[in-house]
Amino acid sequence: MISARGYAAHDPQSPLRAFAFERDEPRERDVQIQVLFCGVCHSDIHQAKNEWSNTVYPCVPGHEVVGRVTKIGAGVTTHAVGDIVGVGCMIDSCRHCKPCKLGLQNYCEGPNSWLATYNGPMVPAKQAPGGLNTYGRDNTYGGYSDVLVVRDDFLIRIPPALKPEVAAPILCSGVTTYSPMKHWGVQAGQKVGIIGFGGLGDMAVKLALAMGAQVVVFTSTEAKLEEARKLGADAVLESDAKALEPHASSFDFMLSTVPQRHDLNPYLPLLKRDCTLVVVGALEVMAPVNNQQVAFHRRSISGSLIGSIAETQEVIDFCALHGIGPDIEMLRIQDLNEAYARIEKGEVRFRYVIDMASLAEESVPTTLA
Amino acid sequence: MISARGYAAHDPQSPLRAFAFERDEPRERDVQIQVLFCGVCHSDIHQAKNEWSNTVYPCVPGHEVVGRVTKIGAGVTTHAVGDIVGVGCMIDSCRHCKPCKLGLQNYCEGPNSWLATYNGPMVPAKQAPGGLNTYGRDNTYGGYSDVLVVRDDFLIRIPPALKPEVAAPILCSGVTTYSPMKHWGVQAGQKVGIIGFGGLGDMAVKLALAMGAQVVVFTSTEAKLEEARKLGADAVLESDAKALEPHASSFDFMLSTVPQRHDLNPYLPLLKRDCTLVVVGALEVMAPVNNQQVAFHRRSISGSLIGSIAETQEVIDFCALHGIGPDIEMLRIQDLNEAYARIEKGEVRFRYVIDMASLAEESVPTTLA
Incomplete structure (x- = not known):
């Protein structure tokens, strides 16, 4: 197991706070990433506050993740240690249904639908006909954290023309x-x-x-x-x-x-x-x-619901080609709850991006999830 | 002017009753029709009761009309006296906008949109930027009447394979x-x-x-x-x-x-x-x-809103070819208000069709509209 730390909501009302947990070691086709930046999406707030009535706590949001590859499984050929890669809203899908076979993972019709980067599966695994999701847990923890492990074919290549912190929000x-x-x-x-x-x-x-x-x-x-x-x-x-x-x-x-x-x-x-x-x-x-x-x-x-993995790569490349990207404002994770409040007021036109280096300053409780 | 009689609503509450009015004589491209049958559409009820807040009274509903041609203008080449023809929801359109030029009269974007067979124009002519509609009146009277005058290219040919009373509801x-x-x-x-x-x-x-x-x-x-x-x-x-x-x-x-x-x-x-x-x-x-x-x-x-004139001809021909049509129940116009009540209760699966011969039994007041 990998020791991880991040920021989590523990209930709909309380502010998000530092949280220690474990992630699975990378398997054959998995890639381990040191998270550098994570965008803050309005849906993070909906989810943290259980506004869609399906939040599993503790909830570590974050699905606009850019990081550096630190370790790869033996079967990974498409990414190497040191690469800058992105993770969007999905980290897996059923791979067997018609949309998955067409490369439309975002419209996966498998028993759990696609596996969300956090708070996944959308249908809690214990209730779903297929049982547990492919990550062997009934909840996934997102990119408000220092480390992420993701299957290789759900990773997006971030070209050098795009700053990693600018690329992050494009992923959602x-x-x-x-x-x-x-x-x-x-x-x-x-x-x-x-x-x-x-x-x-x-x-x-x-x-x-x-x-x-x-x-x-x-x-x-x-x-x-x-x-x-x-x-x-x-x-x-x-x-x-x-x-x-x-x-x-x-x-x-x-x-x-x-x-x-x-x-x-x-x-x-x-x-x-x-x-x-x-x-x-x-x-x-x-x-x-x-x-x-x-x-x-x-x-x-x-x-329309997010986009496929191919479209995510396409929009990243399109943005790199046209020199466009979100207006961002860097955020220390300690200021996250304040940022949430501003977003909820509709005041924010830019995208907040958490500089995950700020997480190192946190003294995280040693009790695990 | 042609003396016409029909059944009209005079306000949202009262039952429809016999009503005498005048129609314009057919012009160059117009066709005069003796109405044989007229279907009763749920929208007749909406309109008679002003449920769309745009009814102009008196209101003579009816846009599922089948009749016999009794007179044609000098320029009419497509229909002859004695032909069985149909009139649906529209009797004209602006003829100049893009949808009209594409033959999509039902999506006419002219100042008055298409001219409805009754209660037309949909935007009362006096308020509309283009002024009066092509029929020179600010209200049209529909097929709950003995005679109708319609421009030749808004008429539908009813093939002999379709009974005229069965064809009527197909028009809407x-x-x-x-x-x-x-x-x-x-x-x-x-x-x-x-x-x-x-x-x-x-x-x-x-x-x-x-x-x-x-x-x-x-x-x-x-x-x-x-x-x-x-x-x-x-x-x-x-x-x-x-x-x-x-x-x-x-x-x-x-x-x-x-x-x-x-x-x-x-x-x-x-x-x-x-x-x-x-x-x-x-x-x-x-x-x-x-x-x-x-x-x-x-x-x-x-x-989707009704269909074009070409599609109306197409569905009539399709029904004739496949031997299909609505289940109908013939109605004397004197029983119209009762029929409305049954339709409103959702009890009616078939289509009521008024046998316009029953109108001859009415003693219609001689005062005109």
């Missing part, structure tokens, strides 16, 4: 917005609407612009309008109904990155006929939708 | 269900779910079966289960959660024909990855949807 917020844009065929010259301008929205705007699209940002925060315009997008205040009007029936694609239940009705009339609004930010019950606005121009409302 | 309930099945590519061997088994549902099931699909009907009415099975479909009681389970992630396409707000959440998990549930029955605010069920398998919720 990047692929979550890139995957639907690719799937629904966003291309140069199209008009793309991005609803919400936090961590996901920031990446969505940069990716859509790099794809050659005309981008309009819809935000509820007046202070963010100027930030969006600086990137080269138009920006509209969500509450300004008059400002929405000229955009009626003009969008080829819209992406909602708002991380909670919200009203899609103001946006549906902005879509062209036969076009789609995809919700990636909110995995919950949405506000009721008026089907008149959907049916009258045969519009669609869809959802 | 047929094309409304046929159009999305064609658009989303329903084909032989696929599994199709039809939610709701009234007038629309009945046509949807027959069309999907004729396309070679495996069909499952979901209904809230136990008595309808056997009816669906007789047609060759499987049937499941909506409230029976256990009966839904084996259908998880198995449908290539689902169509909701329920004519009012209802909950889609039980059905979303039944769709395969990347597949679509299309709502055609309810043009209103739906129950809130859980985006988790949408995103986790990249499902879509869409809407």
Whole structure:
């Protein structure tokens, strides 16, 4: 066993705090990583606070992980000690279902679905028909920690052109917005609407612009309008109904990155006929939708869940090629709970990235999980 | 002017009653029709009772019209006196917008959208930027009447293989269900779910079966289960959660024909990855949807609005070819209000069709509209 330490939530209310635990030694095809950086995703907060009612405590969040390979199993040929690699939202999947065979691990239909980097399996293993997940435990611990062990084919190569701390958030917020844009065929010259301008929205705007699209940002925060315009997008205040009007029936694609239940009705009339609004930010019950606005121009409302391993590599390479990445702010892990509070207030447009070196300053209790 | 008579609603509460009015004489490209039969659609009731808050009174419903040509304008070459023809939900459109030029009149983006057979234009002409509609009035009167005048290219040819009274409901309930099945590519061997088994549902099931699909009907009415099975479909009681389970992630396409707000959440998990549930029955605010069920398998919720003129001709010809049509019950216009009440209770699986000969028995007040 490997001694690991990290930051964990122990219940929905208390602040996250230092936590010591053990990880399995790398097996044949596993890679051991020293975590350098880990992005803070809004879903970390949802999960730490049990807002999806499926959190297994203690919960060590973190699925935007970049680290250095420190050890590899005997069967690993694709990564070497010293490589800079990334781990996103998944560390395994069933490998046998149709989506897995198509390389769509994020839509795995196996008994436990894909294995989440933390709080996995999504269906607690003990209740799932297949029993334990491939990591032999009924909970996985994520990237808010100093060490991670992951199967080789769920690792992403981080090219030297991308700073590791900038690459980290792309592994979730990047692929979550890139995957639907690719799937629904966003291309140069199209008009793309991005609803919400936090961590996901920031990446969505940069990716859509790099794809050659005309981008309009819809935000509820007046202070963010100027930030969006600086990137080269138009920006509209969500509450300004008059400002929405000229955009009626003009969008080829819209992406909602708002991380909670919200009203899609103001946006549906902005879509062209036969076009789609995809919700990636909110995995919950949405506000009721008026089907008149959907049916009258045969519009669609869809959802999309992160992206495949291949798409994750693709978006990392795309960002390296186009020189784009999230706006980040480095965070000491000791300031994590404060950062959570700011994100929850919707104040944060950049992505917090934890510098895992700060974890060394922690005196971690010696009692194990 | 042509003296016409029909049945009209004069306010949201009172029963419909006999009503005398005038229609314009046919112009160059217009065709005058003696109405033989008119289907009763659930949306007639919504409109008569102002449930969409846009009814212009007096309101003469009826958009499933079959009649005999009695007079044609000098420029009409496609129809002759004596022909049996149909009129569906639209009698005109702007003819200039992109959808119109593509032959998608039902998605017309002109200032008044398409011109509805009754209660048209949908945006009352006086408020609309383009002013009056092409019929020179701010309200159109539908097929619950003895005579209709319609532009030649919005008429449907009814082949001799279809009884005129059977053809009538196909002009709305047929094309409304046929159009999305064609658009989303329903084909032989696929599994199709039809939610709701009234007038629309009945046509949807027959069309999907004729396309070679495996069909499952979901209904809230136990008595309808056997009816669906007789047609060759499987049937499941909506409230029976256990009966839904084996259908998880198995449908290539689902169509909701329920004519009012209802909950889609039980059905979303039944769709395969990347597949679509299309709502055609309810043009209103739906129950809130859980985006988790949408995103986790990249499902879509869409809407669809009737169908184009070409699709209306196509579904009429398809029904004639396959020998299918709605189950109908003939109705004397004097029994209309009673029929409305039964439809509203959800008791009616067949389609009521008004035999317009019954209108001759009415003593209609001589005061005009």
